[in-house]
Structure formats: structure tokens, C-alpha cells
Amino acid sequence: MLTRPDVAIVGAGPVGLAIAWRCASRGLRVTVHDPAPGSGASHVAAGMLSPVAEAYFGEHALTGLLAESATRWPRFAADLADAAGADVGYRADGTLVVGLTADDLAEARRLWSYQQGLGLPITPLRPSELRDREPALAPRVRGGAVAPGDHQVDPRRLVPALRAAAERAGAVLRPDRVGPLSEVDAGVTVVAAGCGAAALTGLPVRPVKGQVLRLRAPGRGAPDFRHVIRGYADGESIYLVPRDGGEVVVGATVEERADTEVTAGGVLRLLRAAVDLVPELAEYDLVEAMAGLRPGTPDNAPIIGPLPGRPGVLVATGHHRHGIVLTPVTADLVTELIVTGEPDPLLAPFTPDRFGKEPTWN
Ligand SMILES: Cc1cc2nc3c(=O)[nH]c(=O)nc-3n(C[C@H](O)[C@H](O)[C@H](O)COP(=O)(O)OP(=O)(O)OC[C@H]3O[C@@H](n4cnc5c(N)ncnc54)[C@H](O)[C@@H]3O)c2cc1C
Numbered sequence: 001m002l003t004r005p006d007v008a009i010v011g012a013g014p015v016g017l018a019i020a021w022r023c024a025s026r027g028l029r030v031t032v033h034d035p036a037p038g039s040g041a042s043h044v045a046a047g048m049l050s051p052v053a054e055a056y057f058g059e060h061a062l063t064g065l066l067a068e069s070a071t072r073w074p075r076f077a078a079d080l081a082d083a084a085g086a087d088v089g090y091r092a093d094g095t096l097v098v099g100l101t102a103d104d105l106a107e108a109r110r111l112w113s114y115q116q117g118l119g120l121p122i123t124p125l126r127p128s129e130l131r132d133r134e135p136a137l138a139p140r141v142r143g144g145a146v147a148p149g150d151h152q153v154d155p156r157r158l159v160p161a162l163r164a165a166a167e168r169a170g171a172v173l174r175p176d177r178v179g180p181l182s183e184v185d186a187g188v189t190v191v192a193a194g195c196g197a198a199a200l201t202g203l204p205v206r207p208v209k210g211q212v213l214r215l216r217a218p219g220r221g222a223p224d225f226r227h228v229i230r231g232y233a234d235g236e237s238i239y240l241v242p243r244d245g246g247e248v249v250v251g252a253t254v255e256e257r258a259d260t261e262v263t264a265g266g267v268l269r270l271l272r273a274a275v276d277l278v279p280e281l282a283e284y285d286l287v288e289a290m291a292g293l294r295p296g297t298p299d300n301a302p303i304i305g306p307l308p309g310r311p312g313v314l315v316a317t318g319h320h321r322h323g324i325v326l327t328p329v330t331a332d333l334v335t336e337l338i339v340t341g342e343p344d345p346l347l348a349p350f351t352p353d354r355f356g357k358e359p360t361w362n
Pocket residue numbers: 010011012013014015016033034035036037038039040041042043044045046047048049176177178179192193194195196197200209210211212251252291292293294295316317318319320321322323324325326
């Protein structure tokens with residue numbers, strides 16, 4: 001029977017489990033509380049590790065954190081494979097960003113210029129170079145670029161591996177939903193509950209719905225393309241993520257809604273854009289249609305650090321579209337903060353106290 005834990009973690013998604021693994025590996029007594037581990041956004045997520053393709057105007061600090069975490073991923077995946085005895089589907093084939101029409105390409109180019117201006121690795125390709133890399137792309141696709149450092153992992157393999165690694169390191173999972181934080185008795189409580197963090201902390205985390213499809217190549221073969229393909233197709237922005245086992249993840253809608261219904265319109269938009277970009281996908285089996293809720297924040301960046309006015313409570317939530325890529329850096333920074341008491345300077349732009357400080361008009 002575990003005595004009072006040093007660290008109690010609320011939420012067994014990728015973020016909470018990675019923190020549990022890292023803390024338990026440092027010799028801390030850890031409990032993780034979740035009635036349904038791995039049932040949050042990660043169950044739906046595509047698993048793109050995209051610091052470059054996800055570098056948007058006005059999100060400079062977030063881009064820096066994404067890039068930092070992406071550099072940690074190869075080592076993190078290897079350590080995790082050792083610790084859990086399981087492979088997490090980390091693949092480094094790179095990402096192609098493509099535009100279907102001239103308008104789509106113009107929109108994509110605007111973003112590449114910005115990303116190149118930041119010094120990020122993205123290189124425009126001639127149409128022939130694009131097709132040499134991925135002959136499965138539709139002849140209509142007007143142009144594209146390659147982001148060789150944007151990789152992928154399979155979140156449905158990642159979460160069980162993190163759980164196994166955490167438990168092997170001594171963390172104890174408890175199947176309970178945490179109500180008020182005052183019910184948790186531990187040295188430090190870490191709220192890593194994804195969208196559930198809003199009710200527990202009062203922080204501005206909101207659900208952002210995303211519908212995703214899973215297709216399967218016929219005959220159990222691998223898909224005919226290796227890169228992650230992110231496309232602009234007649235104004236739709238979608239991605240296609242091929243996996244070794246034959247699966248292709250097609251995502252995702254972005255909706256300011258809190259339900260997880262799959263709609264005919266959502267499926268139609270995703271399939272139309274997917275088949276416009278890679279026509280052979282029309283022959284694939286449609287095996288799953290699902291919606292999940294990203295833990296969004298007002299500035300699209302995660303919330304990591306001490307909860308103001310609540311000594312002994314840390315927060316690691318609000319990872320929005322980036323919780324998979326940000327798992328390694330979040331776990332490392334939170335663990336260091338717990339072990340040393342000193343926040344890493346990388347955390348400064350992401351602490352919970354940044355909210356409520358916005359200037360007013362008068
Ligand atoms: C459609 C879609 C596509 C995505 N694609 C990508 C991608 O390609 N790359 C990427 O990096 N990210 C992606 N994401 C984002 C990513 O899935 C999330 O940012 C990530 O899952 C957040 O991890 P988390 O552990 O914080 O939360 P979650 O994965 O949501 O897990 C939260 C856990 O907390 C538990 N919980 C909640 N409340 C309580 C409570 N009161 N008590 C106990 N437990 C509680 C839940 O049961 C759940 O298990 C995508 C998300 C969606 C929806």
C-alpha cells in the first residue's frame with residue numbers, strides 16, 4: 001500500500017502519464033488518477049510531430065517550444081521503447097505540404113515564407129520533385145514543399161507504452177475521477193486532465209472539436225505513400241497520416257463545439273479533400289469516424305506551471321493541437337520543476353499566471 005505520494009497526477013493522457021514516468025524514474029512516489037486512462041483527445045489524435053508545418057503567424061513562443069520538443073522526440077521514443085518494451089510507431093519520413101489549386105498554393109506559400117523567415121526547415125519543391133517523392137499525389141496538385149523534420153508517432157501505441165513505463169517505474173494508477181483538488185492528498189498535485197482542467201482549476205481551457213477518419217489500405221498492404229501529407233484543397237486544410245500497418249488517418253475539422261458527434265458534413269469535407277489530393281484513397285476501407293476535444297487556450301499555447309493561489313498545485317494542460325509533440329518537453333520541464341523547485345526559463349511564456357493580464361482599452 002502506497003503511503004502519501006510525493007506526486008499525484010490528475011489525468012492519464014499522454015501528458016499525465018509521461019510526467020508520471022519521468023517522476024517515478026527519479027525515485028518519487030507517484031499516483032495517477034483517471035477513471036478512463038487514454039480516453040481523452042489522444043485517442044483521436046493523428047500524432048503528427050509538426051513543429052514546422054504548425055508554425056503560424058503570431059505564435060512565436062509556441063513555435064519555439066514545439067521545435068524544442070520535436071528535437072527531444074527521437075531520444076524520448078527510444079527511451080520509452082526500452083522502458084515499456086513496446087514500439088510507439090515513431091516515423092521520420094518527413095511531411096509534404098501541398099496545394100491543390102493556384103489559390104491553395106498561394107495560401108501555402110505565404111506560410112512557407114514566414115516559416116523560412118524563422119529559419120525553419122521547409123523547402124519548396126518543383127512539381128516533378130513533388131511527384132517523384134509521392135507518385136500517389138493527384139496530377140491536379142499544383143505544388144508543394146517538404147518539411148523533413150516533421151515526423152509522426154501513433155498516439156494509440158504511445159499512451160499504453162507510457163502507462164507501462166510509468167507502472168514499471170513504480171507509479172500507481174487509480175481509477176478515480178478527481179472532483180475538488182482539495183480531495184487529493186499529496187506533496188504536489190499535477191493537473192494534467194486535458195479539457196477536464198477547466199473545471200478543476202478555473203483556467204481558460206475550452207474544448208475544440210475535431211472529427212477524424214481512419215481508412216485502411218485494401219489487402220492489408222501499407223499505404224502507397226510514406227510522407228505525412230498536409231494539404232490545402234479548395235480552401236479545406238487537411239492531413240493524411242500513413243501508418244505501417246495500412247492505416248491512414250484523415251483529419252481534422254476544427255469546430256468551437258463541445259460535443260463528440262460525427263456529422264455527415266464533416267465526413268464529406270474530409271473525404272472529398274482527401275480523395276482530391278490522393279485519388280487512390282477512394283478505394284480504401286473506411287474503418288472509423290470519430291470526434292475528439294482538443295484542450296484549447298486563448299493563445300493556442302499550453303499552460304504549464306504553478307497554479308496561482310494554490311501552493312502545491314501544478315498545471316500541465318491546454319496543449320490544444322500539440323499535446324503529442326509537446327509530451328516530451330512538458331514531462332521534462334514539469335519533472336525538473338518538481339525535483340529542483342526551479343522553473344526552467346523555457347516555461348516563462350507558458351505559466352498559468354499569464355491570463356488576466358491582458359491590457360484593457362481604458
Ligand atoms: C482531432 C485531433 C487531432 C489531433 N492531432 C494531433 C497531432 O497530430 N499532434 C499533436 O501533437 N496533437 C494532436 N492533437 C492534440 C492532442 O491529442 C492533445 O493535445 C493531447 O491529447 C493532450 O494530452 P493530455 O494528456 O493533456 O489530455 P488528454 O489526452 O485529453 O487526456 C486527458 C485525460 O484526463 C482525464 N481526466 C479528465 N478530467 C479528469 C478528472 N477530473 N479526474 C481524473 N481524470 C480526468 C481523461 O479521462 C483523460 O484520460 C489532436 C487532437 C484532436 C482532438
